[in-house]
Amino acid sequence: MPSSLPNSIHARDVEYLLHAVTNARRHEERGPIIIDRGEGIHVFDDEGRSYIEAMAGLWSVAVGFGEKRLADAAYRQLQKLPYYHSFSHKSNEPAVLLAEALVRISPERLTKVFFTNSGSEANDTAVKLVWYYNNARGLHAKKTFIARQGGYHGITIAAGSLTGLPTNHRDFDLPIIPVKHVTTPHFYRYAQPGESEEAFSTRLAEELEATILEAGPDTIAAFIGEPLMGAGGVIPPPAGYWEKVQAVCRRYDILIVADEVINGFGRLGTMFACEYYGIDPDILVLSKQITSSYQPLAALLISDAIYQAIADNSAKIGTLGHGFTAGAHPVATAVGLENLAIIEENGLVENARAVGEVMQRELRRRFADHPLVGEVRGIGLIAAIELVADKATKARFDPVGKLGLAIFDAGHEHGVIIRAIGDQIAFCPPLIITEAEMIEMLDRFERAFHQATAALAPA
Structure with a gap:
C-alpha cells in the first residue's frame, strides 16, 4: 500500500481504477x-x-433506481441460498422459474434458456452453441457469422469480433473469429439518392445474399443483429429490412440470432423488439433490463431444433462442456423474476x-x-x-x-x-x-x- 493514501475518493478513483470506454489520460485530468x-x-x-x-x-x-422490491428479493434469496451453480444436474428455484417465465413471453419457437452473467458472455455463448450445433449436424465448415458495421454485441473475444465498431477492434487484434460485416441499415446515411426505404432494404438483402454466395452457404453459420441498433447510434431498420434478411437466411440454412440486450423487456413499446419487427429468431439474446442491472444476468433462448441437436451431441460426447461459475445464479435470477413482475404489473x-x-x-x-x-x-x-x-x-x-x-x-x-x-x-x-x-x-x-x-x- 502507498504510504500516503489520497484523502479524496475522487483522487483515489484516478489513482487506482481503470475505467471502461474512457480516455484514460483525459480521466486523469478531469476525474470522475x-x-x-x-x-x-x-x-x-x-x-x-x-x-x-x-x-x-x-x-x-x-x-428506475432505488426499487425496494428488487433489493428485498435479493436479500430474501441471499438469506435462503446465496449461491449455487447449474453444473452436473444441479439447479435452483429462481433460475427454473425465470427460465419458465422467459419462455412464456418470448417468440414461440424458443423453448430452452441458458443463463450467463453479461450480454458479452451471452453472445460468446451464442457463437459456441451455433458451432456446436453445426458440428453435431456434421456441418463442420459452417462457422462464419455475418454481422453489421456499427452493430454492438459486446467486448469479449467472440462478441467483440461480432461488434462492428472500429474502436472496439482497434489494437485489440479483433476480429479473431470468422465474421463478415455488411452495411449498416441506416437509411439516412447509406441510402442512395431517390432510393425508398423498401428499395434500400432490398439492396441490403441482395448484399447479404451476395456475401453468402461469395463465401459459400456451407460456410455461413448465422446472421446476428440488434433489431434496432443501439450503441452504434440508435438506428431503426428501414421498412422491410428484417423480412428480407430473414428470407435470405432461411434460403441458405443460416440461423438468425436476435441480440435484444438493449431492445428487450419493453424498450420499443413491445415486450421484445422481435415482436415489433416480425422477427422469428433461432436464438434470442437478453440482458440489461432483465434485472434492471441490479444484478449481473443475461440469457440465451434457443429453439427446440437447436436444443435437440445439442442434447444429442452432449449424450454422444458425455457432456455439454460449457458453463459459468455464476451462471443461473439464484440471487440474480430471483431479482430477474421480481423485475419482470414489476414490468408486467406496472x-x-x-x-x-x-x-x-x-x-x-x-x-x-x-x-x-x-x-x-x-x-x-x-x-x-x-x-x-x-x-x-x-x-x-x-x-x-x-x-x-x-x-x-x-x-x-x-x-x-x-x-x-x-x-x-x-x-x-x-x-x-x-x-x-x-x-x-x-x-x-x-x-x-x-x-x-x-x-x-x-x-x-x-x-
Whole structure:
C-alpha cells in the first residue's frame, strides 16, 4: 500500500481504477463524477447534485433506481441460498422459474434458456452453441457469422469480433473469429439518392445474399443483429429490412440470432423488439433490463431444433462442456423474476409506448429543424439526435465527436445524463418515466444543447 493514501475518493478513483470506454489520460485530468445514490429516474452524486438519468445507466435500469422490491428479493434469496451453480444436474428455484417465465413471453419457437452473467458472455455463448450445433449436424465448415458495421454485441473475444465498431477492434487484434460485416441499415446515411426505404432494404438483402454466395452457404453459420441498433447510434431498420434478411437466411440454412440486450423487456413499446419487427429468431439474446442491472444476468433462448441437436451431441460426447461459475445464479435470477413482475404489473411496456410517443414527438419538434441536426430517430423510449456540420450535405464534423462531447458535458451542468456516440446524442430513460418527467428531461437537455452549440457551432 502507498504510504500516503489520497484523502479524496475522487483522487483515489484516478489513482487506482481503470475505467471502461474512457480516455484514460483525459480521466486523469478531469476525474470522475462519483454517483452516490439513485431514486426513480434520478441519480445523485456525492456532492448532492441531482441528474435525470436519460440513459437508464447503460440502456438498462427499466424500473428506475432505488426499487425496494428488487433489493428485498435479493436479500430474501441471499438469506435462503446465496449461491449455487447449474453444473452436473444441479439447479435452483429462481433460475427454473425465470427460465419458465422467459419462455412464456418470448417468440414461440424458443423453448430452452441458458443463463450467463453479461450480454458479452451471452453472445460468446451464442457463437459456441451455433458451432456446436453445426458440428453435431456434421456441418463442420459452417462457422462464419455475418454481422453489421456499427452493430454492438459486446467486448469479449467472440462478441467483440461480432461488434462492428472500429474502436472496439482497434489494437485489440479483433476480429479473431470468422465474421463478415455488411452495411449498416441506416437509411439516412447509406441510402442512395431517390432510393425508398423498401428499395434500400432490398439492396441490403441482395448484399447479404451476395456475401453468402461469395463465401459459400456451407460456410455461413448465422446472421446476428440488434433489431434496432443501439450503441452504434440508435438506428431503426428501414421498412422491410428484417423480412428480407430473414428470407435470405432461411434460403441458405443460416440461423438468425436476435441480440435484444438493449431492445428487450419493453424498450420499443413491445415486450421484445422481435415482436415489433416480425422477427422469428433461432436464438434470442437478453440482458440489461432483465434485472434492471441490479444484478449481473443475461440469457440465451434457443429453439427446440437447436436444443435437440445439442442434447444429442452432449449424450454422444458425455457432456455439454460449457458453463459459468455464476451462471443461473439464484440471487440474480430471483431479482430477474421480481423485475419482470414489476414490468408486467406496472404496465411498463405500455408506458414505454405511450411516453415514448411523447419523447419521439418532442425531440422532432424541438430539434429536427436545427441547422446542426441531420436526423432525429428512434422508437419507443430510445432515440438519438445526429449532429452534422452541414445539413444539406450531411457532412460530419471534423473532428468527429467534439460537439457531441461538449453537449454531453453541458448536460451534467444542467442535470441530465445523456450519451454521446461521436456526434450522435442518445436517449434511453427508465421505463418508469412519466410524461411530466420526460418534458423536464427534454427541457434540461435543450438548455444543454443550446449552450454547447452556441459555443462551438460554426457561424
